[in-house]
Each structure stands twice: as structure tokens, then as C-alpha cells.
Amino acid sequence: MKKVFGILTVLLVGLTVLSGYFFQAQLSPVLALIFQTGLVLFSAAGLIGIGYLLVLHIRRVIRGEKRIIQSVVLLIAFLIALIAGFVLTPQSTLYRDLILNVQIPVEASLLAVLAVTLLYASLRLIRVRGWTPMSIAFLGSAVFSLVLNSGLIQVSETSLGGRILAFLERLPLVGARGILIGMALGGLVMGLRYLLSLDRPYGGE
Amino acid sequence: MTISDYIWSLVGFLLTIMVLSYLVGDNFFFRLAVHLFIGLTAGYVAVLLVRQILLPQLVIPLVNGSSPQRFWLVLPLALVLLLLVGQIPKFSAAAIIPLAYLAGLAAAIVIGGAVFGTLLPQSRSILDAFDPGRWYALPEQTWLRILDAVVMLFGTVGVLSYFHFGRKIKRESQNDAGKRPLILEGLGKVGQVFIGVTLGAVFAGIFSTALIALIDRLVFIGEMLTRIFGGL
Amino acid sequence: MPFLICPDCGAENPLTAEICQVCGASLADVIPMDMDNSEADDGENDEFTLFSAEDKDLPELLNDLKQDHEPAGGGLPEIDLAGEGESSEVDDTPEWLDVIRKRAHEELDAAGEMTQRIVAAQESLTRQNEEERADYASWIEELRKETREEAVSGTEGQEEEPLEGPAPEKAKKDWLSRVRKASGKLETHDEPNAASRNLLDWLVALEEEQTGGMPSGEAGVTQPVDLRQRAHADESTREVRVGDGAQQAVAPKRLDLSREEREQADLLATTIADESTARPVQPITFGRRRWWVEFILAFFLIGGICFVLFSGRLFLLPEPPVTSGGQAVLNSVADLPEDAELLLVFDYQPAFAGELEWVAAPVLEALPDSVKVSVISTSASGPLLADSMLERLEIIPAIDLGYLPAEAFGAYGLAAGLASTQAAEFLPKGASELFEGEFHGILILSDNAERARVWVEQLSVLTPETPLNLLVTAQAGPMLRPYVDSGQVTGMMAGISDAAGLETSRTQGPNASQRWQAYQVGLLTLIGVLILGVLLNLRGGATQGDDI
Numbered sequence: 001m002k003k004v005f006g007i008l009t010v011l012l013v014g015l016t017v018l019s020g021y022f023f024q025a026q027l028s029p030v031l032a033l034i035f036q037t038g039l040v041l042f043s044a045a046g047l048i049g050i051g052y053l054l055v056l057h058i059r060r061v062i063r064g065e066k067r068i069i070q071s072v073v074l075l076i077a078f079l080i081a082l083i084a085g086f087v088l089t090p091q092s093t094l095y096r097d098l099i100l101n102v103q104i105p106v107e108a109s110l111l112a113v114l115a116v117t118l119l120y121a122s123l124r125l126i127r128v129r130g131w132t133p134m135s136i137a138f139l140g141s142a143v144f145s146l147v148l149n150s151g152l153i154q155v156s157e158t159s160l161g162g163r164i165l166a167f168l169e170r171l172p173l174v175g176a177r178g179i180l181i182g183m184a185l186g187g188l189v190m191g192l193r194y195l196l197s198l199d200r201p202y203g204g205e
Numbered sequence: 206m207t208i209s210d211y212i213w214s215l216v217g218f219l220l221t222i223m224v225l226s227y228l229v230g231d232n233f234f235f236r237l238a239v240h241l242f243i244g245l246t247a248g249y250v251a252v253l254l255v256r257q258i259l260l261p262q263l264v265i266p267l268v269n270g271s272s273p274q275r276f277w278l279v280l281p282l283a284l285v286l287l288l289l290v291g292q293i294p295k296f297s298a299a300a301i302i303p304l305a306y307l308a309g310l311a312a313a314i315v316i317g318g319a320v321f322g323t324l325l326p327q328s329r330s331i332l333d334a335f336d337p338g339r340w341y342a343l344p345e346q347t348w349l350r351i352l353d354a355v356v357m358l359f360g361t362v363g364v365l366s367y368f369h370f371g372r373k374i375k376r377e378s379q380n381d382a383g384k385r386p387l388i389l390e391g392l393g394k395v396g397q398v399f400i401g402v403t404l405g406a407v408f409a410g411i412f413s414t415a416l417i418a419l420i421d422r423l424v425f426i427g428e429m430l431t432r433i434f435g436g437l
Numbered sequence: 438m439p440f441l442i443c444p445d446c447g448a449e450n451p452l453t454a455e456i457c458q459v460c461g462a463s464l465a466d467v468i469p470m471d472m473d474n475s476e477a478d479d480g481e482n483d484e485f486t487l488f489s490a491e492d493k494d495l496p497e498l499l500n501d502l503k504q505d506h507e508p509a510g511g512g513l514p515e516i517d518l519a520g521e522g523e524s525s526e527v528d529d530t531p532e533w534l535d536v537i538r539k540r541a542h543e544e545l546d547a548a549g550e551m552t553q554r555i556v557a558a559q560e561s562l563t564r565q566n567e568e569e570r571a572d573y574a575s576w577i578e579e580l581r582k583e584t585r586e587e588a589v590s591g592t593e594g595q596e597e598e599p600l601e602g603p604a605p606e607k608a609k610k611d612w613l614s615r616v617r618k619a620s621g622k623l624e625t626h627d628e629p630n631a632a633s634r635n636l637l638d639w640l641v642a643l644e645e646e647q648t649g650g651m652p653s654g655e656a657g658v659t660q661p662v663d664l665r666q667r668a669h670a671d672e673s674t675r676e677v678r679v680g681d682g683a684q685q686a687v688a689p690k691r692l693d694l695s696r697e698e699r700e701q702a703d704l705l706a707t708t709i710a711d712e713s714t715a716r717p718v719q720p721i722t723f724g725r726r727r728w729w730v731e732f733i734l735a736f737f738l739i740g741g742i743c744f745v746l747f748s749g750r751l752f753l754l755p756e757p758p759v760t761s762g763g764q765a766v767l768n769s770v771a772d773l774p775e776d777a778e779l780l781l782v783f784d785y786q787p788a789f790a791g792e793l794e795w796v797a798a799p800v801l802e803a804l805p806d807s808v809k810v811s812v813i814s815t816s817a818s819g820p821l822l823a824d825s826m827l828e829r830l831e832i833i834p835a836i837d838l839g840y841l842p843a844e845a846f847g848a849y850g851l852a853a854g855l856a857s858t859q860a861a862e863f864l865p866k867g868a869s870e871l872f873e874g875e876f877h878g879i880l881i882l883s884d885n886a887e888r889a890r891v892w893v894e895q896l897s898v899l900t901p902e903t904p905l906n907l908l909v910t911a912q913a914g915p916m917l918r919p920y921v922d923s924g925q926v927t928g929m930m931a932g933i934s935d936a937a938g939l940e941t942s943r944t945q946g947p948n949a950s951q952r953w954q955a956y957q958v959g960l961l962t963l964i965g966v967l968i969l970g971v972l973l974n975l976r977g978g979a980t981q982g983d984d985i
Contacts (some may be wrong), residue, residue: 006301010309012434017313020853021321021898028853033277035850036262038310040281042842043304044257044288050247074244075264082247090252096821099249101786103818105217106242107788109224112419114942114960116228116735118412122966126974133394134401136299141405143964149413149911149934150960151755163349170922175403176359177919178364179325180890182441187315194312195418196320202304205298228735244641250817257840314849314895321892322925330923400582406915413932414884416794416959420742420952421791427747 007197012196054078141172211432220428221422331357400422439469520742738962745955752959756935762921763799765928766906766937769878770800777810777877781827781834782851782892784844785884789910793824793882795928797908799939800880801830812877813838815847843889849913854898877903886916893917897925907931 013034021033023160057071081099088095127137146151148169168169193199220260221240263281266274284303291300334341340347366389386394442451443457450457456466463797533878583619694702771780785793802808812827814820827834841847855876879896883889889909896905896922907917907929914931921929930936937953 002301005473006305009305010312010503011304011365013306013309013314014316016905017310018317021317024853024899029852033280034310035846035853036277038307038846039841039850040260040263041222041307042846043254043262043282043286044285045307046210046254046842047251047259048288048292050251053243053247059773069235070240073237074240074247078251079243079301081245082251084250085249086257090249090256090820091824094209096824097209099245100821100825101213101217102220102242102245103787104790105220105422106238106793107222108418109221109422110227111415111788112422113225113227115412115415115419116731118408118415119734119738119963119966120731122963123730123970123973125967125970127970132397134397135927137398137401137409138405139967140411141402142613143405143967144371144959145406145409145915146412149409150957151758151934151938152957154755154758157761159736163346165351167349170353171356171360171399172403172406172512173399173918173924174360175396175399176916177357177922178332178361178399179403180323180916180919181327181361182365182368184319184327187319188324189407191312191316191319194308195316199306200305202308203301220793246817253817253840254842258842310846314845318845318849318891318894319899321898323890326897326923326925327919328780328920403915407912408912408913410932412963413934413960414789416963417792417795417911417933417957418788419739420746420955420959423742423955424738424746424952428742 006200006202008199010202011197127171144168145172214429218426221426225351225422331361359392359395360399363392363394364399366392366398367396367400396431440468440469442470443467446933452817467545497712519641543565554831556672614892656979730761732964739957741958741962742955745958746951748950757934758954759938763935766800766908769904769906769927770803770880771805773805773808773878775805775807777805777807778811778835778875779804780813780876780879781812782879782881782883783812783814783820783823783824784816784888785822785882785894785910786816787818787822789884790822790825793884793911794829795906795933796910796936797826797882798830799908799936800908800930801826801832804832804888811836813847813851814840815842844888845895848892848895849899855896855900855903856940873880876903878906880906880908882908883913884910887916889913893920893925963966 003088010100013091016027016030020027024031032040057074059065060071061068061075084095084098125139126135148165153165155165157163157166190199194201220238220241223234226232227235240241250334263278263285265277267282270372284306287299288303291298334350338355340350343350365379438879439452441452441454442448443450443460443462443464444467445462446457446460448457450460450464452469456463465577566806612910727974770779810832812823814823816822817840817892820837823834838851841850880901881889881892883892886909893905895908896903904927905925906922906927909917909929911932911934915931917926917929920926933953933956937949
């Protein structure tokens with residue numbers, strides 16, 4: 001019985017939204033309601049996810065498991081952000097500085113570490129992948145893109161060199177288009193499987 | 206520079222050093238910085254969801270809103286309650302309907318976007334490249350445009366041929382050319398090259414982005430050190 | 438009184454019986470046997486012994502055994518059923534024994550079947566307890582008495598003697614009793630039919646001694662054999678069974694395999710089990726990760742960047758170019774009408790804040806002052822990043838549409854709202870504003886090709902007439918170019934390569950040139966490392982165990 005409810009819900013919502021692509025004007029109020037409900041549901045789901053994260057770390061603290069200090073720090077940081085957010089509001093400059101001056105250094109530094117890691121990976125590229133058409137094309141394209149990005153080669157677009165350069169610059173576009181079409185086909189199949197309830201990620205098996 | 210700016214800069218500096226210490230190896234300070242980041246972000250997101258969406262979109266209209274608003278809010282309220290109740294293991298079946306709602310919504314958005322947003326326009330673009338009007342728009346570039354159109358068509362088909370839609374790739378079948386038509390195998394080889402070209406460009410872009418982040422961090426550290434030691 | 442001897446189990450059955458009362462075999466073709474008359478013919482024996490009445494019936498072999506082959510210590514006389522070895526017994530064996538031997542050689546089953554049945558009967562008899570044996574002994578004694586009484590009535594001079602006694606006749610009886618005891622499981626008794634019974638018992642005992650155990654042959658015993666002969670063929674005979682063979686449970690059939698067959702079966706089972714066993718996959722290793730190589734590379738990269746950044750010098754490196762992508766976005770923004778409404782979508786993570794500020798700054802600075810800017814975020818940090826960037830650029834947003842979770846959903850909601858023609862009055866304020874908006878242009882700031890793709894898909898379908906421009910990081914650029922090429926996106930700036938060439942003196946600050954040159958040095962370092970990697974592996978690649 002619960003399986004039937006799930007299937008009916010998926011079909012009803014999915015078909016209505018799909019119809020909205022064709023009958024936008026006529027279905028506007030219904031789509032607005034669906035959007036409104038989805039907005040609230042996504043937010044509730046996000047809060048539930050945060051709750052699971054907190055429960056995990058609280059359990060770790062209570063049981064005295066490994067790396068308890070990190071969990072305590074996490075919980076304290078959460079409480080500070082939560083209380084400050086309700087007291088100061090997200091529009092407050094102080095609150096904005098509190099959040100961004102932790103997020104930006106940490107995330108940007110993680111990205112900076114990636115630069116060194118990519119450098120090391122570049123050295124081992126051929127050793128790992130070998131001399132295959134794909135690896136040769138990869139290498140050539142990477143070097144060409146890096147040269148172009150660095151501005152070392154600057155030619156007029158109307159010249160022959162410029163046109164050849166423009167042609168070579170469009171080559172990644174070919175593969176990107178094929179990948180995008182492939183991804184779209186995969187997304188289409190996946191979406192249809194969800195709508196037709198061939199796959200039920202929401203349960204109801 | 207105000208005191209608060211100085212304090213925040215110091216916090217940022219310490220966090221930057223703690224995370225960059227990962228270059229040496231995984232360590233306590235790195236994990237501490239990451240956990241601090243996660244906790245702070247989780248708290249901020251909780252505030253954002255409650256203050257920006259749940260309160261103004263659900264709670265306040267239910268309390269202070271007009272009758273039509275309250276009536277139409279019964280549906281989202283019911284689904285949210287079902288979702289919450291469904292977290293109790295005994296009543297996990299209650300979460301099926303709200304999750305099915307989200308799944309149906311996501312599926313429809315993905316289908317609509319994939320078909321009307323990518324498949325049709327991109328396919329049209331490949332066909333439009335064979336428009337003679339475009340070839341002769343710039344006479345000096347006609348052959349280049351024809352070449353571009355042909356390469357685009359064969360390259361795209363080659364990339365799609367490289368993907369095995371629904372077929373399980375078995376090690377033994379990779380050597381067995383008899384399984385697929387030769388033309389598909391040949392186009393697949395061509396597609397491999399174009400995929401390599403695209404991924405090379407993506408790799409260059411990723412490194413560029415990471416490099417800019419590294420430059421920004423180094424500039425920040427330099428400025429902080431200058432302030433710290435310059436003030437002495 | 439004549440009897441019907443069952444051809445299968447040898448049990449005595451009355452003449453009226455159609456099937457054997459022990460094993461159920463058909464007695465249709467069985468010739469009745471009159472044991473009493475044969476006993477009467479044996480009247481010359483004065484004493485009753487086991488063999489007394491059947492001296493005539495006993496084969497000469499048995500007589501020889503009695504007289505000549507009695508072992509000193511008791512026990513069974515040895516007879517080679519297989520017929521091997523020289524023995525006077527062979528010459529003296531009766532024809533029937535020869536036949537048995539031959540059949541044992543030629544038709545294994547023949548002797549095996551018989552002995553199997555006999556052995557099965559032995560098994561059934563082994564289950565009896567001491568009390569049953571005691572009862573049986575008393576019954577034997579009683580039967581003997583009866584026999585003797587009949588003999589006395591029919592013959593002369595029969596003496597009743599116990600089975601075992603000190604007299605010379607007792608010696609014979611001792612021998613016979615030893616035979617009985619040696620056979621162990623069967624007890625014989627003094628009856629007219631004892632001869633055939635005893636012979637069978639003896640054969641069984643010999644067979645056991647020869648083979649050392651149960652003979653292999655047919656599966657199981659199909660029917661129990663009750664070798665306890667009945668009392669005399671007298672209608673008043675009572676049937677005393679020691680261990681009710683007829684009612685005993687049939688031994689379950691079992692599959693007897695030879696050793697070779699068992700080994701083959703075991704091998705097959707092992708092979709089948711081993712086939713599905715998980716085997717460890719040997720991982721391919723391409724050398725250990727050398728920390729010192731990574732350290733040297735990091736040193737060169739960071740050192741080169743720091744040198745360019747903090748040395749204060751300008752090196753002879755090209756200035757950043759003005760790209761067509763960047764110019765297209767600038768032109769699109771510049772073409773906005775007076776009092777236009779522009780929507781800024783902030784959809785990136787804090788890690789990319791530096792790059793996107795560098796990319797977006799030239800475009801946002803070029804906005805006419807009359808343009809009204811609305812802001813919406815689909816990343817969690819978006820509202821904070823938008824505040825930070827716009828404050829730095831001194832742009833004040835006219836409308837803040839807040840935060841929408843889940844990029845695809847938010848994109849769809851915005852696009853659907855923009856495409857709607859009806860106001861949804863029943864909706865709360867925030868959502869209704871979304872559905873009432875109308876914009877002359879949309880600028881999407883994104884760090885991720887996947888998220889930007891979703892925006893492009895939804896907006897290009899639902900609001901195709903609204904110009905759409907992308908300001909993205911360098912990593913997102915290559916995968917979004919098809920949308921620019923297909924016309925779904927008006928213009929795109931990807932990374933600082935597209936933005937650096939534009940006039941951005943105000944926001945990039947005095948270090949703009951140094952940062953651009955540091956960027957160039959970093960890219961050149963990667964180019965050098967890629968070429969070095971190629972040169973180091975010109976011989977070949979993908980070898981295991983090699984270190985760099």
C-alpha cells in the first residue's frame with residue numbers, strides 16, 4: 001500500500017512539472033504551489049541532515065571515542081554559529097565576518113594544496129597511464145590550454161595563425177559537447193526510471 | 206585597519222597555516238581546522254534554512270497569514286511532519302511520500318532540463334554547423350568552417366560511441382572486437398582522442414583555479430607577516 | 438509335516454502359505470520339504486547331536502571337519518571360499534559349495550547378495566539383548582526336548598542330552614557349540630532343519646572372516662532375514678522370533694561408493710567451491726609516492742610565485758590578452774537599457790571567492806548606475822559572499838531574493854517564476870516576489886560547470902528571451918563552452934585569463950600585475966613539469982614497482 005502512495009506521488013508531481021514546460025501559463029499557480037512545497041521540504045531535509053551530523057558527533061563525545069577533541073570543537077563551533085545567527089542575524093557584518101573569515105581561509109587553502117598535488121600528478125601522468133591516444137591527447141591539450149591561458153601566444157584573430165589557433169581552441173568543445181549529450185541522455189534515462197518507479201530511491205520497495 | 210579586521214586576519218592566518226600544514230602530512234591541526242570549519246558551516250546553514258525559508262515560508266504565514274495562505278500551507282506542513290516522523294525507525298514508512306515528492310520533482314526537472322536544455326539545442330547546433338549560409342558568411346574562412354563542422358559531427362558521434370550505454374564492460378570483451386560493429390569501435394577510438402583533448406583543457410582549468418587560490422593565500426600570508434613583523 | 442522352505446531367506450513356511458511369512462517372497466514354485474521323514478531315516482544315531490539327524494545331509498566336508506579339522510583351540514575351521522590354496526578340502530568340497538565358489542568368482546553379486554542377506558540378518562540379530570538370548574536358549578532347550586520326545590516316539594533309543602556334555606558325543610557338541618559361539622551372532626538349535634541353518638551360519642561366519650566386514654554390493658538390504666527357524670513343522674508350532682525381523686525397520690538405503698569415486702566426488706566439490714572463492718586482486722603500483730619529489734615541486738612552485746609576488750619586479754612576460762569571451766560579456770552588460778533590472782545569481786563556494794571577484798569585478802564595474810541589481814543565492818554561503826563582493830564594489834542591491842536550496846530546484850523555481858504570467862497570491866511574500874520578477878539580464882557567478890549547466894538548461898528553456906551571461910572559474914569554462922556555441926548563453930568569462938585583460942585598475946589593486954605574473958609563472962611551472970614527465974617516460978609507461 002505504501003508503495004502505491006509513493007508511486008502515485010512521484011507520478012503526480014513529476015508529470016505536473018513536466019507539463020509545466022509545455023503549459024507554463026496555464027499551470028503557473030500549480031507550479032507555484034509545487035515549488036513552495038518543495039522549498040519547505042528541501043529545507044526540512046537539510047535540517048534533518050544537520051541533525052544526523054550532530055548526533056554522530058555527540059555520540060562520539062559521550063562514548064569517549066577517538067578524536068573526541070575534534071568533535072567537541074565541531075559542536076562548540078556549531079553552537080556559536082547557531083546562537084550568533086539567531087542573535088545577530090545573517091545580514092549582520094559581524095556575523096558575516098565570523099563565517100567568511102573561517103570558510104574562505106580553510107576552503108581556499110585546501111584548494112591551494114590541490115595545486116601542489118596536481119603538479120606531482122602531472123609528473124607521473126605518463127608513468128601511470130602509459131602512451132595511449134587518450135593520454136597523448138590529454139597532454140597536448142593541457143599544454144596548449146596552459147600556454148593560451150598564460151597569454152604567451154597572442155595573435156590577431158584575423159590572421160591565419162589566429163584562425164588556426166581559434167580552430168584548435170574549439171577542439172575541446174567537440175569532446176565537451178559529446179560528454180554533455182551523453183550526460184543528458186543518462187539524466188533522461190534516470191529521470192524516466194524514477195518517474196516510472198523502476199527505481200525507488202525514496203523507499204517503498 | 207581596525208582591531209576587528211586585525212583579529213579576523215589573525216584567525217584567517219592561523220587557519221591558513223593549519224590547513225597548508227597538510228602538505229607535510231595529515232596532522233592534528235589540519236583536522237582541527239577542518240572540524241571547526243564543518244561545525245561553523247553547519248550552524249550557519251541551520252540558521253539560513255530556518256530564518257530564510259522555514260520561518261518566512263511556513264511558520265509565520267501559518268500564524269499570521271490569510272486564510273488562503275493557511276489553507277495552501279497544509280500540504281507542505283503535512284509533508285514536513287511526515288518527513289520528521291519518518292526519522293523514527295518504527296515509522297520510517299511515513300517518509301516515503303515526502304521523499305517521493307522530492308524524487309518526482311527532481312526527476313521532472315532533470316528530464317526537462319536534459320531534453321529541452323541540452324539534447325535538443327546541442328544537437329541543433331551540430332546540424333546548424335552544416336548550414337551553407339554560415340560557411341559562406343566569411344569567405345576566407347569557408348573551408349575552416351566546413352572542417353569545423355565535419356570535425357564537430359564526427360567528434361561528437363565518436364565521443365558518444367565511446368560510451369557503452371547500458372553495456373557492462375568486461376575485461377575479456379575489450380579484446381573481442383567482434384562484439385560491436387567495427388565502425389563503432391573506430392568511432393570510439395576517435396572519441397577517445399577528443400575526450401582526452403577536453404579533459405586536458407579541464408585539467409588546465411582546474412590547475413589555473415587552484416593556482417589562483419594558492420596565489421591568494423600566499424598574498425594573504427605575506428600581508429599578515431608584513432603586518433606582524435612590520436609593526437614590531 | 439512338510440514345510441515350504443523360502444528360497445530367499447530359508448524360513449519354514451506352512452504348506453498353505455503363498456508368500457513367505459518372514460521376507461514376503463513368493464512360494465509359488467517351492468517344493469515342499471518333509472523334514473520329519475528325513476529325521477526318521479536318521480534313527481541310527483543313538484544320541485541327539487546337532488549333526489546327528491543330518492549326517493546323511495551334511496556334506497562330507499562337514500564330516501571331515503568334525504573328524505579331522507577340529508582346531509585345537511577351538512574356532513572355525515578355515516575354508517577358502519574363494520577356492521585358492523591347496524587343500525584336500527577343495528577336492529572334498531561338495532558340488533554345491535563349488536558352485537557357490539564359482540559364482541562368487543564370476544558373479545560377485547550372486548554370492549554377495551546371498552551373503553549380504555545373511556549378513557543383514559546377522560545385523561538384525563546383533564541387536565538382540567542378553568535376555569532375548571536367554572529366552573532363546575530356553576526355547577532351544579525346549580525344542581530339543583520336543584524333538585527328542587518325537588524321536589523317542591518314532592525311533593528307538595534317543596537319549597536326551599544336553600547340548601554340551603562331558604561325553605564323547607559332547608565333544609562333537611563342544612565343537613559345534615564352539616562353531617556356534619564363534620559365529621557369535623547366531624545361535625543354532627537342535628532342530629531337524631538345523632543343518633541348513635547351521636551351514637548358512639557357518640558360511641556367514643567364514644565369509645566375515647574372509648572379507649573382514651560387510652561386503653560391498655547392492656545397496657542395502659532389501660528385506661530382513663530371520664534365520665531363526667521356527668519350531669517344527671507342526672501346526673502348533675509357535676513362532677518365536679528373536680528380534681522381530683519382519684517388523685524391523687528396513688535399513689536405509691545408502692550409496693556405496695568406491696574409494697576412487699569418493700575421491701573424484703571430493704575433487705569435483707572442491708573445484709566447484711574454489712571457483713567462486715574471492716581471490717585477492719593484486720593492485721598495480723606505479724612506484725611509491727616520493728615525498729621528496731613532491732617537496733621539491735612544491736618548493737619550486739611556491740618559491741617562484743613568492744619571488745614574483747614579493748620581489749617588486751616586473752618580468753618580461755606578456756600582458757594579459759583581451760579575449761572575445763570577456764568582450765562579449767562586457768558588451769552584453771553595456772547594452773542594458775536604462776533602468777534595467779539585472780539579476781545576479783551567486784552560486785559558488787567561498788574557496789573561489791578570490792578568483793570570482795577578479796572575474797566579476799570588470800563586469801560589475803561596467804554596469805550603468807541606473808541598473809537595478811537583484812541578488813539571489815543558491816549556495817549556502819552565497820548571501821554572505823554576495824554581501825561581501827557588492828560591498829567591496831560599492832554596489833547596492835535593490836532586491837534580495839534570498840537563498841534557494843538545491844541548485845536545480847532553485848534554478849527551476851526562478852525560471853518558472855520568471856516565466857509565469859500570473860501572480861500567486863496565496864504564496865508567502867518571498868516566493869511570490871520570485872514569481873513576479875522580470876529581468877532584462879541574468880548574470881550567473883558559478884564555480885562549478887555542473888551547477889552552471891543546470892541554470893543554463895532551466896533558464897534557456899523557460900526564459901529564452903532573457904540574455905544570460907556566465908562568470909565562471911577557469912575549471913568550469915571548458916564544459917560550458919558548448920552552451921555559448923549553441924547560443925543558449927550570450928557570453929562567458931572563464932577564469933582570470935578572460936578578465937585580466939579588461940580594465941580593472943580599481944578593484945585589482947596595485948598588485949594586479951604581480952599577481953598576473955605570478956599566475957603566469959605558476960602555469961609555466963606546470964608546463965615544465967608536464968614536459969619533464971614526458972621526457973622521463975619516453976621509454977614507456979605504466980610499469981610496476983618503478984620509482985620516480
